[in-house]
Amino acid sequence: MALDLALIVGISAPFRGPFKVDSSPVETMASEVQSGLYLPWVGPGDTLKTSANACKDDASACVRIGPDDPLQLAALLRLGSSDASGVDAYRGIELAIDYLDGTFDGLPGQLFNRDVAVWKLDDRCSAEGGRSGAGQLLNDELLIATIGTTCSGAAYQAAEPLFSEAGVLLVSAQNTAPVLTAKADEDSTYFRTAPNDLIQGAVVADFVGGDLGLDRIAVVSDGSVYSNELGTVFERKVGSYGVEMTKSFSVSPLSDFSALASEIIGEGFQGVYMPVNSPVCENLMDAIANAQGGNQLAVVTSDACVVTSSVSAANRVNAYGSGPDVTALAKNPFYESEYKPAYLSSYGKEPLSVWNTSAFDAANLVFDAIRRGAIVQSDGSLLLPRSALVDAMRVVDGYEGVSNRLACTPTGDCAQSATIGIFRAPAWPVGVAAQFARPVFSKTKTLTSVVRGR
Amino acid sequence: MTWLTNLPIGVMLFLALFIVGIISGVAYWFLHSRIGDNRERNGMAAAAYMTALGSLFAILTGFLINSEYATLRQAQSLVGKESAAASRLAWASETLPSVDTALVQQRLGAYLFDSHTSDFKAFGSSDAEAVQNSPGFQSMRELQSISFTIASRLYVVSSISNAMEESTAELTNVRRDLLSIAGSQMPLELLLLSAIAGFALIINALFVALRSGETLSL
Numbered sequence: 013m014a015l016d017l018a019l020i021v022g023i024s025a026p027f028r029g030p031f032k033v034d035s036s037p038v039e040t041m042a043s044e045v046q047s048g049l050y051l052p053w054v055g056p057g058d059t060l061k062t063s064a065n066a067c068k069d070d071a072s073a074c075v076r077i078g079p080d081d082p083l084q085l086a087a088l089l090r091l092g093s094s095d096a097s098g099v100d101a102y103r104g105i106e107l108a109i110d111y112l113d114g115t116f117d118g119l120p121g122q123l124f125n126r127d128v129a130v131w132k133l134d135d136r137c138s139a140e141g142g143r144s145g146a147g148q149l150l151n152d153e154l155l156i157a158t159i160g161t162t163c164s165g166a167a168y169q170a171a172e173p174l175f176s177e178a179g180v181l182l183v184s185a186q187n188t189a190p191v192l193t194a195k196a197d198e199d200s201t202y203f204r205t206a207p208n209d210l211i212q213g214a215v216v217a218d219f220v221g222g223d224l225g226l227d228r229i230a231v232v233s234d235g236s237v238y239s240n241e242l243g244t245v246f247e248r249k250v251g252s253y254g255v256e257m258t259k260s261f262s263v264s265p266l267s268d269f270s271a272l273a274s275e276i277i278g279e280g281f282q283g284v285y286m287p288v289n290s291p292v293c294e295n296l297m298d299a300i301a302n303a304q305g306g307n308q309l310a311v312v313t314s315d316a317c318v319v320t321s322s323v324s325a326a327n328r329v330n331a332y333g334s335g336p337d338v339t340a341l342a343k344n345p346f347y348e349s350e351y352k353p354a355y356l357s358s359y360g361k362e363p364l365s366v367w368n369t370s371a372f373d374a375a376n377l378v379f380d381a382i383r384r385g386a387i388v389q390s391d392g393s394l395l396l397p398r399s400a401l402v403d404a405m406r407v408v409d410g411y412e413g414v415s416n417r418l419a420c421t422p423t424g425d426c427a428q429s430a431t432i433g434i435f436r437a438p439a440w441p442v443g444v445a446a447q448f449a450r451p452v453f454s455k456t457k458t459l460t461s462v463v464r465g466r
Numbered sequence: 467m468t469w470l471t472n473l474p475i476g477v478m479l480f481l482a483l484f485i486v487g488i489i490s491g492v493a494y495w496f497l498h499s500r501i502g503d504n505r506e507r508n509g510m511a512a513a514a515y516m517t518a519l520g521s522l523f524a525i526l527t528g529f530l531i532n533s534e535y536a537t538l539r540q541a542q543s544l545v546g547k548e549s550a551a552a553s554r555l556a557w558a559s560e561t562l563p564s565v566d567t568a569l570v571q572q573r574l575g576a577y578l579f580d581s582h583t584s585d586f587k588a589f590g591s592s593d594a595e596a597v598q599n600s601p602g603f604q605s606m607r608e609l610q611s612i613s614f615t616i617a618s619r620l621y622v623v624s625s626i627s628n629a630m631e632e633s634t635a636e637l638t639n640v641r642r643d644l645l646s647i648a649g650s651q652m653p654l655e656l657l658l659l660s661a662i663a664g665f666a667l668i669i670n671a672l673f674v675a676l677r678s679g680e681t682l683s684l
Contacts, residue, residue: 013665013668014485017482017661018483021471021482022478024471025652026537027589027648030473030475032538033541033542035582038549038552038578042575045574045575113612114612383568388579413564
């Protein structure tokens with residue numbers, strides 16, 4: 013009788029006492045979901061195994077965020093003027109923060125019930141700007157990650173090695189220079205969602221050498237890492253089309269643009285490829301427009317110049333601009349039905365450039381890394397092992413972003429393919445005519461294929 | 467009853483044996499001192515009731531054990547269902563744009579974590595406020611909100627949308643059913659009746675035992 017009564021009392025409360033419900037299936041499921049097992053871009057074998065012990069051994073290897081503290085990120089972008097190319101990327105970051113609550117309602121969302129704060133710094137599109145910005149940001153021990161830089165030159169041998177040395181994640185939405193991801197470095201914390209210029213250079217060469225069929229082309233560089241690298245890729249590839257002559261010219265913001273324009277036209281070039289930054293870009297286009305015979309010259313430029321501030325100058329010459337094909341975004345239903353209306357309603361006009369979407373993706377990859385790498389403490393604080401954030405980025409494979417399908421390689425390239433479009437002014441994909449923009453040439457290439465020279 | 471059901475099985479068993487032992491001992495002492503010369507007659511009468519009382523006790527306890535065990539199994543089955551619904555929601559969210567997948571799965575992970583760490587503890591307490599204030603309640607609200615918001619969008623294909631809505635609804639139903647089980651009480655009257663039948667059986671058995679002299683058996 014005693015045994016019977018003890019058994020009845022024992023099993024009568026399913027959530028307490030000796031015979032209670034086993035909640036381990038829920039516990040297992042919780043840990044599987046939180047580790048990213050069900051995320052299609054992570055999957056089995058690539059889930060993180062974070063442990064607070066790593067932080068006990070080396071406190072500097074972790075960011076400890078108090079229960080009421082915000083998650084601190086930074087944006088190291090070209091923010092000098094209201095229409096600078098970094099401004100559009102910053103808007104992408106703002107939209108990503110807005111969407112943390114699942115809706116673009118104009119109000120910032122939260123992550124782990126915390127606000128996301130963003131330091132803003134100008135990379136000044138130079139190595140010095142990148143170094144100084146990185147130095148300032150890395151003084152903050154609570155900094156989790158940085159989105160940036162805008163200019164490749166601000167990252168290469170500038171911000172990138174400083175962030176890598178400090179173990180702080182640096183994700184660029186705009187760096188395109190091939191040299192930044194030419195080698196895999198185990199200690200690197202650098203990633204980018206922008207497509208490698210090996211792809212853009214090859215597509216522009218296909219257009220110039222193939223569709224335009226030009227034989228004599230001048231290549232202009234403004235001396236920046238971006239400009240030198242893209243120009244070199246273009247020259248190497250365009251040679252395969254039997255182009256008889258290419259010649260490189262160097263310019264700086266203080267150059268005599270009229271003289272350079274006259275020299276290019278005078279030497280009988282049929283076209284000029286100028287992968288240069290603003291304002292060199294618009295200054296040179298203005299000079300070409302003012303030069304005699306300038307209207308006969310095909311002026312081809314690339315993404316750093318495809319910004320609203322260059323549109324009026326581009327309209328004065330026979331200009332083509334290359335960059336990620338934004339019209340391909342129209343095929344993305346999320347972009348069309350949610351993202352673009354949110355951009356228009358938040359900023360009141362068409363995107364300034366093509367970079368807001370890759371910045372949106374870069375910010376979301378950082379949020380994803382935080383979600384998977386964070387260790388929630390019993391007191392409500394968060395521990396973020398810095399190496400876990402980097403590891404979380406390294407395993408990304410098949411993230412369906414707004415700008416692209418992202419898969420990060422050990423070198424840091426996350427955009428494994430890109431559709432590059434060539435737009436003819438005035439229908440450039442930025443500024444007032446953006447809604448009418450249609451590429452005159454568009455091609456999708458993978459990074460693997462251009463590296464193999466196909 | 468909460469204090470009693472919270473006891474470890476060893477203590478619970480010792481307590482039950484102790485109480486039953488005390489009652490049996492006291493009853494034996496009382497009957498032994500009062501039964502006198504009627505030992506044989508009472509013993510024969512008691513033997514005739516043994517089967518009836520034994521059956522009554524067995525039926526009542528059997529019914530109670532079966533009923534309580536069924537509740538326990540139902541709760542365990544609901545935990546399995548919760549896990550399965552969570553798994554279905556996680557798989558369904560895979561085909562969404564990745565930014566949406568991450569949002570749904572983050573809230574799903576948070577809900578499951580809260581469910582495991584807080585809800586089950588709160589369900590086990592007798593304090594209704596603890597259940598209402600459990601973080602699982604807020605997590606469920608956030609999961610529902612994000613899941614239904616995203617599922618209602620035009621870019622989500624209907625099969626995925628349906629799967630998301632159904633699995634989220636299933637999670638809600640399971641939580642409500644678990645809450646209902648947590649709030650349900652064992653029928654005390656039946657337990658009391660069963661205990662009375664048990665004690666009647668003991669006393670009856672004592673009469674039978676006393677008939678055969680001082681020798682006792684359990």
